[in-house]
Every structure is written in structure tokens, then in C-alpha cells.
Amino acid sequence: MKKVLIFFAIIIVVIILLSLLMTFSRKGPLGDKIALVRVTGVIVDSTDVIEELRGYATDNSIKAVILRVDSPGGAVAPSQEIYEEVLKLKEKKKVIVSMGTVAASGGYYISAPADKIVANAGTLTGSIGVIMELPNVSGLMQKIGVETQVIKSGEHKDIASIFKSLKPEEKKILQDVLDDVHSQFIQAVSAGRGMKFEEIKKLADGRIFTGRMAKELGLVDELGNLQHAIKLAGNLTGIEGEPEVVQKKEKFSILELLKGEFSGKLLNNVFQGISLKYLMTP
Numbered sequence: 001m002k003k004v005l006i007f008f009a010i011i012i013v014v015i016i017l018l019s020l021l022m023t024f025s026r027k028g029p030l031g032d033k034i035a036l037v038r039v040t041g042v043i044v045d046s047t048d049v050i051e052e053l054r055g056y057a058t059d060n061s062i063k064a065v066i067l068r069v070d071s072p073g074g075a076v077a078p079s080q081e082i083y084e085e086v087l088k089l090k091e092k093k094k095v096i097v098s099m100g101t102v103a104a105s106g107g108y109y110i111s112a113p114a115d116k117i118v119a120n121a122g123t124l125t126g127s128i129g130v131i132m133e134l135p136n137v138s139g140l141m142q143k144i145g146v147e148t149q150v151i152k153s154g155e156h157k158d159i160a161s162i163f164k165s166l167k168p169e170e171k172k173i174l175q176d177v178l179d180d181v182h183s184q185f186i187q188a189v190s191a192g193r194g195m196k197f198e199e200i201k202k203l204a205d206g207r208i209f210t211g212r213m214a215k216e217l218g219l220v221d222e223l224g225n226l227q228h229a230i231k232l233a234g235n236l237t238g239i240e241g242e243p244e245v246v247q248k249k250e251k252f253s254i255l256e257l258l259k260g261e262f263s264g265k266l267l268n269n270v271f272q273g274i275s276l277k278y279l280m281t282p
Contacts (some may be wrong), residue, residue, distance in 0.1 A: 034233045035065045036247040039082070041073030042279070045105045046081040052248055053085045057092050062246070063237035066229050067114065072277040073106030073127065076181055082110040082190055090115065094236045098124045098229035099220070104208055106278030108219070109185060109203060112192030115236065118229040119211030119220045124162040127280040128189060129206030130182045132174060135162045181276055208280060255268060 035056040039049055049069050056062045067086065073079065089095055090113065097103070097111040099119035104127035110124075111117055119125060148163040159170050166174070190197045195218055203217060214220040222232065234243040 007229065028061050032063050032237070032243070033061050034230060034237075034239070034243045034245050035059075035062045036230075036245050037065060038068045038070070038247070039107070039110065040068075040070050043071055043078050043082070043110070046078035046085075049082050050085045053082075055166050057089050062093060063239060064096060064233040065089060066226075066233055066245075067095060067111065068100060068226060068229075069097055069103040069107050069111050070100030071107035072102050072104050073109070075106070076130070076276040076278055079106035079278050080184075080188075083113060086110060086113045094233060096171075096229050096233045096236070097101045098226045098240045099125060099211065100226075102280065107127065107280075109188060112189045114192070116229075116232060117219070118222045118224050119214060120140045120225060120233060121210065121212045121223050123211035123214075124208050124280070125211060125257035126203065126209040127206055128185055128204035129278075130178045130185065131206075131277050131279060132178060134160055134166070134225060136165055137162050150234045176274070185278060186245060189219075218272070 017048060035052075035163075037049060037052045037056070053065065056065050086095055097114040097115045097117045099111065099117065100123065102124040103111055103119065104125050108125050108128065111198055117136070148161075150158050150163075152158050156170060156173060158164070159166070159173065182204065186197060186200045189195070189204075190200045193200070199218075203219070209217065209219065211220055215223055222228070224232075230243055233239075234241075
């Protein structure tokens with residue numbers, strides 16, 4: 001009976017060793033993985049993306065992170081927050097961006113600091129600019145005989161009111177704000193891509209580029225799909241064979257549904273007040 005147990009123990013050990021050998025040959029050393037983080041749709045909040053990036057930053061089994069960007073951009077602040085988190089992650093891991101259908105404006109902003117940017121030849125990217133849209137219903141209010149009365153504590157406190165037209169000095173104030181935020185965008189791309197500020201400024205008039213055009217201009221490193229980016233990440237980190245890719249499981253909840261609804265509202269400007277956006281408008 002003892003000999004039989006020893007025999008089976010040897011068989012189990014052999015099976016484990018063979019399994020380990022196959023894992024090494026297919027995916028490189030155990031624990032060497034690549035994380036995939038997706039940024040999809042209008043960027044209105046950075047919380048989930050930052051949480052993912054921070055989690056992978058402290059995971060020793062993750063050798064590189066691929067940021068899959070398929071976004072026309074969004075609000076300025078969350079785009080800047082993701083940008084800063086990518087910079088922090090680069091200190092510990094290789095970061096590769098894989099652009100999908102569109103990675104423009106804020107979508108390009110968060111891509112700029114990556115070690116490598118991979119885009120499809122037909123990806124829409126660029127749109128380096130800032131936009132602010134303020135609806136004006138004063139004409140409609142006059143037609144229907146409704147008058148608004150404003151009590152304010154500062155001369156420009158109602159600068160974003162939808163019930164009046166902007167005065168020249170108010171336009172100047174808002175333009176100065178946009179110019180400053182635009183300059184921040186150019187500076188971020190300049191630092192991320194290692195290009196001169198003036199070089200980026202020439203391209204930063206809001207125009208869009210295809211992936212192929214962007215590569216010629218130095219805004220993108222390589223042309224290829226997500227699989228190309230995964231292979232590139234493996235090469236940059238020394239992973240032999242096909243890298244193992246891990247990603248956060250998609251969650252569906254009422255909260256996520258509401259976020260999606262809010263994104264749609266932002267995209268279609270169904271809101272009031274001032275909102276600065278790194279957004280490619282349709």
C-alpha cells in the first residue's frame with residue numbers, strides 16, 4: 001500500500017512540473033502579467049480608472065499596463081487627474097496606450113505621458129483644445145414674456161447665466177480662462193511626448209488627425225491594434241511568448257447606468273453653468 005501511495009505521489013509531482021513547464025513556455029515566468037485598463041466614453045469621473053491604476057502599481061506580478069482609450073475626451077479635471085496617475089504609474093511599470101476608434105482631446109491628454117502610444121491607422125485622435133458652451137435662452141424668454149431678476153454680490157457672478165448674452169468683458173474673462181487651460185494641455189502633451197511646446201502649439205488648434213497622420217507628426221509611436229500593443233508590452237518588459245492579460249471584471253449596477261446617462265447628458269450639453277471640456281464635439 002505504501003508503494004502505491006509513493007507511486008501516485010510521484011505521478012502528481014510529475015504532472016505539476018509539466019504544468020509549470022507549459023506555463024513558462026506559453027507565458028514566460030510565473031507571475032509576469034500585463035494589465036488592461038479601459039477608458040471608454042466621455043470622461044466625467046476619474047475615480048474608477050485611478051483606482052485600477054493604483055492597484056496595478058503595487059502588484060508585483062504586473063509588469064506593464066495597457067491603457068485602452070476609446071474616448072472623445074470629457075471634463076478637464078478628471079482628464080488631468082488620470083494624466084497625473086499615469087505619470088506616477090510610469091515610475092513603477094511600463095505604460096502603453098492602445099487607441100481604439102477615437103482617442104481625442106481628453107482621450108489624447110491621458111494618453112500623452114505613456115511610454116508608447118499605439119493607434120490604428122484610422123483612429124481619430126488629436127483635437128488638442130478646450131471648449132466651453134453656454135446656452136442662451138434670453139430671446140426665447142422675451143418671446144414668451146418671462147423676465148428674470150438677478151441679485152448678485154459680484155459684478156461677474158452671473159457670467160454663465162443662460163438668461164442673458166455675454167458682455168465683451170465677460171467674453172474676455174472666459175477666453176482668458178480657456179487660453180490658460182489650453183496652455184496646460186499643450187504643456188502636458190509637450191512633456192509627455194518629449195516635444196517642444198511650440199511644436200505642439202502648431203498642432204493644438206482643435207483639429208483631429210487619423211492615427212497614421214498622428215504618427216507622422218510624432219503624436220503616436222506605432223500603428224497597430226490592441227494585440228499589437230500587448231505584444232509590444234511583452235517585448236518592453238522581457239516577457240517571452242504570449243503575455244497573460246488581466247483586467248477588471250465589468251460591473252453592472254444602477255450607479256454605472258446613471259454614470260452612463262450623465263455622460264450622455266454631458267456630451268449633449270443638457271446642463272447649466274460653466275464646464276470646461278477637453279472634448280471633441282460631434
